[in-house]
Amino acid sequence: MANALSGTTKIGGTLGQTRVTLVNTATNAVVSTTLSDASTGAWSFTGLAAGMYDGMCLKDGYKPLVHGPFYISGFASFSAEVLSDNPTWYGRHNETSGTTVINSAPGGTNGTYGGGAVTFGAPAIYPGGAPCWDLNSSTYAQLPANVLPPPGSEMTLELIVKRKADISGYHQLIDRDPFSERLWQWRFESGSPDLNFIKIPSTVQTQLAAGVLAASGTAILAVTVDSSGVVRQYKNGVQVGTATITATNYGSSSNGIWIGRRMAGDNQGNYFCAESLIYPVALSASRILAHAQAAELST
Numbered sequence: 001m002a003n004a005l006s007g008t009t010k011i012g013g014t015l016g017q018t019r020v021t022l023v024n025t026a027t028n029a030v031v032s033t034t035l036s037d038a039s040t041g042a043w044s045f046t047g048l049a050a051g052m053y054d055g056m057c058l059k060d061g062y063k064p065l066v067h068g069p070f071y072i073s074g075f076a077s078f079s080a081e082v083l084s085d086n087p088t089w090y091g092r093h094n095e096t097s098g099t100t101v102i103n104s105a106p107g108g109t110n111g112t113y114g115g116g117a118v119t120f121g122a123p124a125i126y127p128g129g130a131p132c133w134d135l136n137s138s139t140y141a142q143l144p145a146n147v148l149p150p151p152g153s154e155m156t157l158e159l160i161v162k163r164k165a166d167i168s169g170y171h172q173l174i175d176r177d178p179f180s181e182r183l184w185q186w187r188f189e190s191g192s193p194d195l196n197f198i199k200i201p202s203t204v205q206t207q208l209a210a211g212v213l214a215a216s217g218t219a220i221l222a223v224t225v226d227s228s229g230v231v232r233q234y235k236n237g238v239q240v241g242t243a244t245i246t247a248t249n250y251g252s253s254s255n256g257i258w259i260g261r262r263m264a265g266d267n268q269g270n271y272f273c274a275e276s277l278i279y280p281v282a283l284s285a286s287r288i289l290a291h292a293q294a295a296e297l298s299t
Contacts, residue, residue, distance in 0.1 A: 078128065079104070081294035082158070082277055085287055089147035089278035091259070093133035096120050101141045109146055115139040115261065125162040125218050125274050127296040132274040140172075140261035140269070147278050148176070148250065148257060154226050154282040155250050157186055159259075160295060162218040162272040166191045170262075171269050173221070174276070178263040181255050183248065185262065186223055188213070197223050197231050199245045207231040209241030220275075220297045225250060226282035237292030239285060 022031050082090065083105070090105040097120065101111035119134035133141075149155045157174050171188035182200045189196055195212040199205045212235050213219050222234040229247035233240050259276055260269035275295075292298040 078126075078275070078291070078294040082275075082291055085279055085281075085283060087277045087279045088149075089143055089276065091141065091143075091276040092130065093141075093273050093276065094120075094130040095133075101143070103143075103147070105147075109144040111141050111143040113139060114142050122272050125272050126160055126220070129160070129274050129295075132272055135260045135269050135271055135273050138261075138268070141259040141276070143257045143259065143278075145256045149280040153250070153280055154224070156222060156224045156277075156279040156281065156283045156288075158220065158222040158275070158277040158279075158288075158291065159273060160218075160220045160275040160297070161213075162274075163188075163213055163215050164270045164272070165215050166270075169268060171271065172258070172260060172262050173269065174278075175258045175262045176250070176255070178255050184250060193217075195221065195233055195235075195240070197225075197233060199231075199248055201248050202246065205243070205245035207233060207241050207243035207245070209233045209235075212240055218297070220292050220295050222283070222288050222291070224282040224288070230282075232282075232285075234285075234288045234292075237289035237298040 023029070079090075079092075087105045089103055089108060089111075091101050091111065092104055093101070095102060099113045099118065101113055103110050115138040118139050119136060121131040122134040123132075124130055125132060159173055161173070163171070170185075170190050173186045173188070175185050175187070176183040177185050177200060184200055185196075185198045187196055187198070188194065189208075193211050193214040195209045197207045207223075212233075213221070219235050220237070224232045224234075225245075227247060229245045230242065231245055232242045255263070257263075257278075259273065262268075289298060
């Protein structure tokens with residue numbers, strides 16, 4: 001959990017080497033900053049853990065004024081934040097063995113890892129995250145059909161990933177494109193940081209967001225599609241692209257969905273995956289931002 005605190009001192013005259021210091025009363029952790037504006041006494045902190053703080057303003061070695069106490073409530077944990085939006089799929093990808101992908105959404109159906117030996121326990125890729133799935137060029141996660149929205153509905157897809165080196169071909173994120181029922185793909189373009197949502201039936205239509213995430217980059221990515229066909233893509237809580245496509249059936253009665261590989265068998269993924277989520281609604285921009293803030297990945 002994290003939060004921010006800012007304010008101004010009430011000391012007149014020249015501030016010189018004045019610093020503001022906070023002390024967490026439970027842990028005795030000390031954080032300190034030089035005033036960001038010596039003329040006004042402005043100060044700010046970010047990344048504060050939740051808790052009670054005593055504050056003081058120190059100038060040239062003495063303590064002219066004490067501020068506080070301050071209470072920092074913090075953002076909700078990532079899991080609490082996303083579960084409040086009622087996902088149908090929530091994969092933590094922190095398993096340690098086996099082939100089951102646990103669905104942490106209430107009452108959700110589990111998925112299955114496929115494509116060979118699965119590499120578990122990669123280092124956490126975001127603050128507060130758990131060891132995660134090292135998705136290589138052959139493995140993927142197969143999710144059940146019932147996590148997808150009904151025909152004519154909306155949806156939101158969300159992932160926390162850290163890209164590895166580019167590989168030949170597209171980097172599939174989440175895919176609903178088997179040859180038997182082609183609907184859509186969400187992927188990085190071949191050898192590129194460009195993020196693309198592709199709607200396939202009738203006429204292929206895309207929302208291409210350029211320069212989103214290069215190799216070795218980490219981000220929480222999201223795409224929302226509403227009932228009128230408006231597609232919005234996000235990186236770390238900030239919208240990076242939008243387009244209107246012909247509304248279509250984004251779900252399926254039987255074929256399910258894959259993470260990390262195209263269902264037709266080609267187009268692999270090559271990244272670390274810490275969280276994957278599917279919602280049967282198009283989440284608002286404010287909710288997408290709240291998720292990024294809870295993961296401490298907001299920009």
